[in-house]
Amino acid sequence: MNADFLSAISSSWQFSPSILFALVVSGWIYFRGWRSLRQRGSSRFPPWRLGAFFASLLTIFVALQSPLDALAPFSLQIHMVQHLLLMIVAPPLVWLAAPELPLLIGLPKWLRDEWIRPFARWRRLRLALAWIFRPQVAWIAFTATIWIWHAPYCYQLALESNFWHRVEHAMFLMASLLFWHPVMQPFPLRTTYSRWLLVPYLFLAGVQGTILSGILTFSHRVLYPHYAAAPNLWNITPLVDQSLAGAVMWIPTSLAYVIALFWIVAEQMSSGKAIAKRDGKYRSVTPAHRSPQPLGPRPSIWAPLLERRVVRLTLRWIMFTLAALIILDGLLGPQISALNLAGVAPWIHWRAILVISLIVGGNFFCAVCPFTVLRSVAKKFNLQYSFPKSLQNKWPSVALLALFFWAYEAFSLWDRPAWTALIVIGFFAVALLFDLLFVQAPFCKYVCPIGQFNFVQSLVSPSEVAVRSPDVCAGCRTRDCLAGNEQIAGCQLSLFVPKKQGNLDCTFCLDCADACPHQNITLVQLRPGVDLVSDAARSGVGRYSQRIDLAALIVVLLFAALLNAAWMTAPLVSLEETLTAAIGWGRLPIVTGGMLLGLLAAPFFLMQLLGKASLAMSAETADWRAPVMRFAPALIPLGLGMWLAHYSFHLFTSADSLLWATQRMANDHLATNFLIGGGVCSCCTAGSIAWLLPLELLFLDVGLCMSLWAAYRIAQREQPIPQIVLRTFAPWAIFLVIFFVACVWVLLQPMEMRGAYVAGL
């Protein structure tokens, strides 16, 4: 073996995100469940069970992602080793870990209660599963899978096609799990048949394995043409490789069956004593002490990071520095957006990171908002005006957001670094001015378009700022979290945390946490979406179902998600060009008309229609705005799905543009060596990166499902009679599906690459 080979093979580890994700998530769920069982005093789950589960995950990882996988296309023997890891090593380890209880307990409670329990009680499903797990069925499924996939046509297919290769491995793993299930009899399984049945079960498995191995070992021709044509790495002929592969299959599998056979026989021979001993052992254990569960909601995984004030302040100053760099490059750098930080950082990277962070955690941007960095200084000179009562609602931000989306399109903001820099300066200036003039941060609450976007989308985020223990608040008289104290300001958005619910208007700044003298506030886990369907009265916000301004904001953001993406597709760009040429007044009136229609007029009429349809369906007499206010929150997930799909398109097709712009800026100011690559736009459709379109569609799918769920639950909340629930829900469901189809159509169109060079992917 030459050095090239060794270095190539040692660097052929793969780290496929989907595989890592699946393994890490299952490992994490098991660990959570196992830990919880241990805390409850269960002696059935000693640490070796946890070790067995992790060992099974490691085996799967090695089988699929190690250099074994790189060698498998060149050698049947190596491919066989890969299969054996999936068939005789990983499955027994999985069952040794007795994963049933830990996996169930490790899941979030709501998932268990709402999704697992109803199906667990479904008799037909129970019978079907009991049938599948019967030894006879498991044996046939296992044998059939092995023989089918070793048939030359199927094996060849798996070698040539990635898809079929995945199916083959998945079937091997699943069939083997079925096969080893009765043998390992994982707790709490109690068989209704005699364990002696497993003697012929294992013996016959050995017989069929011997026949198949024999065929491979003694065949006089190469059964899989792929290996006859593949490069020869070790100077052995394909036929010898095949014979050795047969031996590799023969010896370990036979050994596994024989060991299992001896184990079963030994167990049965001493069954009475063994079982008594085993049961006695578990009965005799004194209940282990149960560690006290912390009271109150579970902290979010982000809590340890964001709870620390120094971290928030540092991040805020980092954001401030980044904003300063953007302003600097926007004003002084070349006005080529793809090469300017102000061209790529805000419009490609920041927008995508913003929506991703909203989904994974919450409104983190506002927590580290650079525009409020000077707030504490401004407070010293604050003139203490109150923001006008008539403007204390979301209407100013609806207007500002519509204005922003119009300006973005009308003036091609993504293509104007200097303008972008001026907008950022404008944000700083207005935020500072508001902080100098007014009390209670009305800029964040009523004006800032970014804030409004974040507030609305964070209604589906999995974290919220909340109290740890309501009892502590019940005895609190100072309410520092709201009013502040001498050291720290309280909530400047006037949210009283014990009565706050959800994320609306919360900037995640955690000033309330710093102010609370009892350290009773933190970032806690929130079930994503649950806030959309609750109509509780909330501190500072009231009931969603009585906020027409909030409904308008949600609707405008929903339609903006579609319009913002659609306006970069070929059909809309060419329509705009045709109309511009036909009318002859330039593109401004066309963009203005389009925006008025798409963002305001069409949504208004559609909502009116939906509101009236909802009323008609439920035979309710009220203003059409009432159902719109009730159902508006349900529109948020689909809108967020579209924002995410659109922004991830820009991020993934042009991620490296940040590098080019930074290098160029460094070169300008520090005279470094600057080498630009790319320059040709080759990725104008999501389909040009194999996984991007499916990913975008997945975001939309999840958004649609969540919106449909929320709409249905809102209908249920409002209507006690099931028939009326469906009728009330129907118009919203139809609208959501039509809107979803429109989004899919937009994503399938060729996209104009705005202000970016080539994808580096």
Next chain:
Amino acid sequence: MSPACKRWLSLAICIAAANVVLADGGKVQLRREIGPYQVTIFTSPTPLRAGPIDLSVMVQNSAREIVQDVQIDFQLTSESGEILLQHASQATATNKLLQSAKLMLPESGVWQVHTTIVGEASADLDFEISAAEAHSDWTTAGWMLLLPVALVALFVMRERLVREN
């Protein structure tokens, strides 16, 4: 094991297994001795289609040792005269035993592939590949539509079960 848990476990395993098994694939397109080299070329996907494709090469010397210090370039010419140029490298290959070139075939039909290998010796290799029509993005969208349909069906079933219980 209770049936409910079996079901959950089977479902989890199905999902995990579907993700877990990303193995290298690829069809051996040709294997030839050219000068001092033995060259094997793999193509992916199978069947080959217009759209993103992968051409991977293994170069071995007469002792069957893998040779990495060679420059490999592809020139693909379609029937309509479209020309694509692409350099193959180990960096773009997942399987580091190979040198791989990722290309975007803009059209279906027969493509003439001219491969240049330059190392201690130089070699040229010509062959043809035939690409079927690209999958329409609508096909992908169609598949992806199955997810909401399945989830809605699951939800409806769940609601029914909850009511019945």
